[in-house]
Amino acid sequence: MKKFLLIPIFLLVILYSCSPEEETQAPANTVEASTPEKVAVQYTLTVTASEGGSVTDGGTYDDGTEVTITATANDGYEFVGWEGNDSSNSNLTITLNSNQTVQPIFQIIQYTLSVSSTEGGSVSSEGATYDFGTEVTITATPNEGYKFVGWEGNDSSNSDLTITLNSNQIIKATFVENECGDLGDLELYLCEKASYLQRINGFYIISDSQEPNRTPDSYTSALEVFEKTVKIFGSLLDQNNDGQIDENNLSINDALSNYMVMVIGNRSFVDQITNKIRSDFSPFYGMGMFTEDWPTSTSFNPNNVGLSTLSTSLWRPSNFCALYEESFHTITEAMNRIDEEFSFDQASVLGNFMQDDIDNGLYDISEQNEIEGGNYGFDTAVNELIHQVWIIYNAELTSILTNNQTKMLNFMIEKNVPMNLNIDYNYQLGVRLK
Ligand SMILES: [Ca+2]
Numbered sequence: 001m002k003k004f005l006l007i008p009i010f011l012l013v014i015l016y017s018c019s020p021e022e023e024t025q026a027p028a029n030t031v032e033a034s035t036p037e038k039v040a041v042q043y044t045l046t047v048t049a050s051e052g053g054s055v056t057d058g059g060t061y062d063d064g065t066e067v068t069i070t071a072t073a074n075d076g077y078e079f080v081g082w083e084g085n086d087s088s089n090s091n092l093t094i095t096l097n098s099n100q101t102v103q104p105i106f107q108i109i110q111y112t113l114s115v116s117s118t119e120g121g122s123v124s125s126e127g128a129t130y131d132f133g134t135e136v137t138i139t140a141t142p143n144e145g146y147k148f149v150g151w152e153g154n155d156s157s158n159s160d161l162t163i164t165l166n167s168n169q170i171i172k173a174t175f176v177e178n179e180c181g182d183l184g185d186l187e188l189y190l191c192e193k194a195s196y197l198q199r200i201n202g203f204y205i206i207s208d209s210q211e212p213n214r215t216p217d218s219y220t221s222a223l224e225v226f227e228k229t230v231k232i233f234g235s236l237l238d239q240n241n242d243g244q245i246d247e248n249n250l251s252i253n254d255a256l257s258n259y260m261v262m263v264i265g266n267r268s269f270v271d272q273i274t275n276k277i278r279s280d281f282s283p284f285y286g287m288g289m290f291t292e293d294w295p296t297s298t299s300f301n302p303n304n305v306g307l308s309t310l311s312t313s314l315w316r317p318s319n320f321c322a323l324y325e326e327s328f329h330t331i332t333e334a335m336n337r338i339d340e341e342f343s344f345d346q347a348s349v350l351g352n353f354m355q356d357d358i359d360n361g362l363y364d365i366s367e368q369n370e371i372e373g374g375n376y377g378f379d380t381a382v383n384e385l386i387h388q389v390w391i392i393y394n395a396e397l398t399s400i401l402t403n404n405q406t407k408m409l410n411f412m413i414e415k416n417v418p419m420n421l422n423i424d425y426n427y428q429l430g431v432r433l434k
Contacts, residue, residue, distance in 0.1 A: 043096045045069075052077035052106030061096045068093045071104035076132030076166070080107045108132055111165045120146035120175030130165045137162045140173035144432050149174050178433050186281045190261070191434055193273060196226040200237070200245075200430030202257030205229055206273060208265030212291040217319070219296045225323065226264060227428065228296075229289070232327040233262075235425035236418040243427040249418055255334035262330050264289040283337075287330040294322035302394035302421060309400055310392060313365045313376075313384050317391055324421065328387050332417065342415055344382035349411060351378065353404040354385050362402050386412060394421045 045067055047058035053073040061067055071090040073079045079090040084102040094100060113127035113136055121142040130136060140148045140159040148159045153171035163169060180191030183202060190197055195209040207226035212218050219225045237245045237253055245253050263273045263286045274286030300321035307315065316325075335342045345351055357363035363385070369376035389409050392398060398409065413419060 044099045045094060045096055046099070046101040048083075048101065048103040050083075050103050050106060052108060053079060053104060055104045058102075063097055065096045066093055067096060069102070071106075073106050076109055077106040078109055079104060081105050112168045113163060113165060114170045115172070117173040118175050120177065121148060121173060123173050132166060134165045135162055136165065138171070138173075140175070142175050145178055146175040147178050147431055149176050178431055180433055186261075186277070186284060187433070189276065189281075190273070193269075194434045196223060197432070197434040198226070198230045198428070198430050199433055200230075200233060200256070201253050203233075203253060203260060203262075203430075205233065205262040206264065208269040210266040210269065210291055212296045213293065215295055215297065217297050217299045219298055222265070222291065225291055225296055229262065229264060229323050229327060230428050230430070231425050232323055232421075233331075234427050234429040235420075235422040236327065236331055237429060238425070238427065239418050239420050241422060241425065241427075243429075245429060246418075248416060251338070252331060252334060252416075252418065255338040256331065259283055259285055259337045260330050260334045261286045262289065262326070263287065264291060266290070266292045285333065287326060287333065289323060289326040294326075295320050296323055297321045300324065301423065302391055303396070305391060305395045305397065307392065307395075307397060307400060310388055310402070310405060311363055313363075313368045313381050313388075314371075315388060317395075324391075325387050328390055329383055332383065332386060335415065335417065339415065344379035344386075346378055348382070350382050350386060350408055353408045353411075354382050357402055357404045362404070390417075390419065390421075393419055 041063040042060050043063060044060045045058035047055055047069055049055055053071055055071045056069045058067070058069065069092050071079050071082075071092070081088050082092060082102050083105055084100060085092060085094070090104070092102065094102070109132045110129050111132065112129050115123050115125055115127040115138050117123045117140065121140055124139040124141070125136070127136075127138075138161050140151075140161070142148045150157045151161060151171050152174060153169060154161060154163070159173075161171070163171070180197075181188035183199070187199070187204070190204050190206050194206045196207040198205045205226065207222055207229075209222045211220070211222060212225050219228060237249045239246050239249065261273070261277055261284055263270045267290055270286070270288040270290060274288055277284045277286040297319040298321070299319045300317065301319065302317065304319075305317040307317075332342070336344065341349060343350065346355070354363065358365065365376060365381040368381075385405070386408055389401065389405050390412070392401060393409055398406065401409065
């Protein structure tokens with residue numbers, strides 16, 4: 001075999017002979033001028049890097065040199081071939097007899113996500129083929145009467161599941177029918193009695209099927225009244241209107257869950273449920289909404305309350321819907337149970353503000369007391385006054401409030417009472433059990 005010396009091309013090039021076995025380069029001092037017989041030709045192998053992997057270097061070599069270069073794919077990529085060479089081997093050996101340019105071709109790996117669901121709900125996507133590393137979020141939504149319990153093919157128990165595609169994946173959302181009694185005896189009891197039952201975490205709204213009272217624009221069915229009530233609670237607990245209970249209202253929802261049940265229906269139904277709750281499920285308390293007796297106007301609008309001064313406990317807005325009032329009372333009653341200062345008693349913060357206005361002739365509860373035969377309690381009056389203030393706040397009429405009423409408003413805001421009422425709220429928070 002002939003071997004040629006590596007020397008700059010502009011210099012005199014001489015042939016250096018060596019034995020076939022000799023593979024080492026000749027020492028420099030053996031290079032001497034003599035008659036050139038052949039020219040040592042060199043070629044350049046240009047190796048260009050590309051996205052998705054790495055490759056070993058090229059260089060300049062003598063004619064006929066075998067050079068091996070290796071392409072290595074990054075995570076999530078695969079080597080698929082060479083630009084400039086037909087080989088499909090990532091270890092490419094080239095015998096250099098011309099200048100050559102090669103470039104490895106890497107391709108991002110794609111994975112398939114298949115999403116399905118059991119009966120009782122739906123998923124936001126059936127999946128697709130995605131590039132390696134793509135993050136995909138799938139949401140599982142139960143149908144009415146069902147609940148989401150988890151995913152087959154993934155350990156998450158979150159109904160919003162984010163998957164990073166680094167393998168083919170098959171997942172299935174699993175739903176099961178809601179079962180009354182999951183949360184214990186109170187739930188079991190309410191399930192037995194209810195025509196309709198909603199659970200917002202541990203807080204229950206229960207209704208019978210009594211048709212509501214038939215003023216011209218009342219809701220026409222118990223189901224409508226029930227669903228509206230669920231939305232009112234939603235509007236209060238979800239002040240930023242995103243379909244989730246606000247972080248800063250979770251403690252109010254906890255208080256509702258630990259102490260309150262909202263009971264909607266005719267008197268005998270409401271009395272039966274609230275009495276049973278009082279006797280068997282203390283410290284729970286049933287707040288009654290009497291649909292035969294109290295107005296459930298569909299056209300209630302807090303922006304149209306028509307009021308110049310708030311001077312009597314008898315005032316209610318026009319086209320009044322008692323569902324709003326009872327929902328608000330239920331929330332403030334729950335707050336009363338977790339915050340001693342949030343009290344409606346004589347000599348409480350709120351009670352003192354009201355008493356001050358009564359003493360100065362700015363607010364009257366005596367007329368209502370007469371109507372109710374002397375049974376109109378002070379704490380009930382405070383409750384109703386803060387409800388009036390709440391409606392006026394939502395009507396953007398706070399300029400008509402007395403100084404003490406303004407202080408009551410500020411106290412509620414300070415205590416994080418959910419103040420903003422969205423009458424068009426359209427989510428239904430919680431789980432429909434019945
Ligand atoms: Ca929210």
